[in-house]
Amino acid sequence: MDKKEWFEKAAKTVLDADQEAAVKVAEEAVAAGINPLEMLNQGFSEGIMRIGDLFDRGEVFLPELIIASEAMVAAVKVLEAALPAEEHKEKLGKVVIGSIEGDVHDIGKGIMVTMLRVYGFEVYDLGRDVPIKSFVDKAKEVDADFVGSSALMTTTQVGQKALEAALSEAGLRDKVKTMVGGAVATQHWANKIGADLYAETATEAVMKLKELAGG
Amino acid sequence: MKKYLTRRGDGVRIEMTDDELRADFESGIQDAAERGKIDPLSNEDLDRLMDIFTDPNRIVGVEPGNEVPLTHDIGTLRLMGDQGNSGVGIPLSRVHGIQVHERAFCSDSMELGHIDYSFKPIKPVIAMEQQEYENAQMCTIIPLLYGAMPNLGLYYAPDGPFGNPSDLLPAGKVKEALEAQEQAVEHATKDMIYISEKLANVGCDGINFDTTGAAGDTDFAATLKAVEHLKKTTNLAVQVGMAGEFVLGMHGSLKYNGTRLAGLYPHKQLELVEQAGADIFGPVVNTKPSKSMAWNLARAVTFVKACTAVAKIPIHVNMGMGVGGSPVFETPPIDSVTRASKAMVEIGRADGL
Numbered sequence: 001m002d003k004k005e006w007f008e009k010a011a012k013t014v015l016d017a018d019q020e021a022a023v024k025v026a027e028e029a030v031a032a033g034i035n036p037l038e039m040l041n042q043g044f045s046e047g048i049m050r051i052g053d054l055f056d057r058g059e060v061f062l063p064e065l066i067i068a069s070e071a072m073v074a075a076v077k078v079l080e081a082a083l084p085a086e087e088h089k090e091k092l093g094k095v096v097i098g099s100i101e102g103d104v105h106d107i108g109k110g111i112m113v114t115m116l117r118v119y120g121f122e123v124y125d126l127g128r129d130v131p132i133k134s135f136v137d138k139a140k141e142v143d144a145d146f147v148g149s150s151a152l153m154t155t156t157q158v159g160q161k162a163l164e165a166a167l168s169e170a171g172l173r174d175k176v177k178t179m180v181g182g183a184v185a186t187q188h189w190a191n192k193i194g195a196d197l198y199a200e201t202a203t204e205a206v207m208k209l210k211e212l213a214g215g
Numbered sequence: 216m217k218k219y220l221t222r223r224g225d226g227v228r229i230e231m232t233d234d235e236l237r238a239d240f241e242s243g244i245q246d247a248a249e250r251g252k253i254d255p256l257s258n259e260d261l262d263r264l265m266d267i268f269t270d271p272n273r274i275v276g277v278e279p280g281n282e283v284p285l286t287h288d289i290g291t292l293r294l295m296g297d298q299g300n301s302g303v304g305i306p307l308s309r310v311h312g313i314q315v316h317e318r319a320f321c322s323d324s325m326e327l328g329h330i331d332y333s334f335k336p337i338k339p340v341i342a343m344e345q346q347e348y349e350n351a352q353m354c355t356i357i358p359l360l361y362g363a364m365p366n367l368g369l370y371y372a373p374d375g376p377f378g379n380p381s382d383l384l385p386a387g388k389v390k391e392a393l394e395a396q397e398q399a400v401e402h403a404t405k406d407m408i409y410i411s412e413k414l415a416n417v418g419c420d421g422i423n424f425d426t427t428g429a430a431g432d433t434d435f436a437a438t439l440k441a442v443e444h445l446k447k448t449t450n451l452a453v454q455v456g457m458a459g460e461f462v463l464g465m466h467g468s469l470k471y472n473g474t475r476l477a478g479l480y481p482h483k484q485l486e487l488v489e490q491a492g493a494d495i496f497g498p499v500v501n502t503k504p505s506k507s508m509a510w511n512l513a514r515a516v517t518f519v520k521a522c523t524a525v526a527k528i529p530i531h532v533n534m535g536m537g538v539g540g541s542p543v544f545e546t547p548p549i550d551s552v553t554r555a556s557k558a559m560v561e562i563g564r565a566d567g568l
Contacts, residue, residue, distance in 0.1 A: 062463075185504075
């Protein structure tokens with residue numbers, strides 16, 4: 001089997017959300033002398049990318065996405081054990097995220113949290129109806145790289161602007177990148193309040209964050 | 216080149232040329248056709264859209280003979296509620312609000328709704344709702360529905376007894392999330408039936424299941440079960456209005472009559488609503504605030520036309536803030552609301568709004 005076939009086999013185990021098969025393929029690849037890092041980046045990660053696309057198109061759903069990501073995580077453990085310590089893959093960055101104060105809508109935010117974890121970010125999910133101060137405190141506590149807020153209503157959207165100001169006041173604004181999302185957010189809104197990033201879907205947001213994180 | 220005043224999806228005024236408008240129509244139509252796997256609008260429809268957008272008048276209307284019934288969901292709140300509730304803050308009782316809609320706004324039907332507007336909190340105050348409904352019926356003649364949201368979110372923590380899938384799923388607790396949702400479906404179905412039957416006992420004309428699917432496929436599953444039961448056991452008319460264009464798969468495996476609920480677009484949602492026995496279907500197409508109104512409305516009309524082409528029951532399209540091609544704005548501007556309404560009726564062939 002050439003490398004390409006190994007990578008395709010690995011991607012398929014993730015697409016099939018088959019944890020057992022993912023672990024087996026990872027073990028066999030290591031035994032066959034395939035570079036674990038290549039297997040991860042071009043095989044299993046490719047599978048997650050493909051399932052992310054299917055999720056975006058509404059062809060697979062959140063529970064399936066999570067089970068698929070668990071298959072990948074299990075395979076990654078096998079591959080990491082075969083890697084020299086200095087090549088272990090680090091988390092892409094720390095993200096503090098929540099639905100803004102007054103807003104109890106959190107389905108979209110939950111999807112975003114799942115996608116961030118799937119793609120290797122360290123996520124601190126503050127939940128729904130989160131006071132501005134809690135975002136700031138958590139960002140400071142964990143030394144966050146990104147702070148994301150979600151708003152579904154025009155009445156709560158203004159909290160995203162207040163968060164920008166609160167981060168500046170706390171001296172954190174230059175240390176973190178901010179992102180805004182939710183049904184009412186737009187690129188125009190992000191520009192207006194000075195947020196660093198806006199994305200329409202969770203997948204798009206993760207891709208933009210990965211780019212910023214250099215992952 | 217001449218530019219026309221129009222709107223972006225967040226309500227901001229923008230100007231677009233003929234070519235820009237046409238390009239956005241085509242792109243919006245294509246997006247709907249690809250996502251929903253439905254027919255695109257015809258060239259004739261596209262020309263009609265262009266006429267509507269380039270009409271120099273601020274307000275447009277349908278041609279004589281094309282009028283359709285206008286129904287309202289929790290319209291009383293729009294009068295009583297303040298700006299935070301998308302209302303105008305006039306202190307009126309709910310019965311007064313219904314009378315204003317009937318006698319001043321010429322609504323063709325109206326509904327009574329509780330301030331919380333979800334089924335679950337109505338259960339403990341159902342006796343008061345029955346009384347209020349009877350009072351409203353005594354002084355109005357238009358069909359009067361009782362409206363509420365299935366809102367399965369209220370059955371999950373911190374508002375309800377079951378674990379919250381939005382917390383459980385990201386934590387990888389898939390089995391627990393699925394079980395919590397299945398339990399919520401069972402309880403919500405019972406509550407919706409209980410409340411509707413109580414209202415049927417005081418002569419209620421019908422029930423409007425509003426914003427169905429807001430919490431995903433569980434929301435839709437509970438509603439379909441409740442509707443099926445009510446249509447078999449009561450004389451209530453039933454309207455099912457959706458929350459969004461796409462049924463979110465928070466559970467992912469729930470089915471109704473063998474059809475998986477997750478991922479359904481309006482024309483497929485309609486089939487199941489008809490099978491459950493509902494009398495009116497209210498499709499929703501969401502507005503993307505970052506796209507132009509031309510893109511959004513062309514897309515919305517494409518989805519709706521796919522519904523009306525196959526519908527066996529009347530299609531009353533949800534129109535307003537952030538749906539049906541109207542901007543996401545507390546009080547959508549009149550130029551956009553009237554254009555969206557005209558297009559939905561004359562191109563989308565909606566039976567009512």
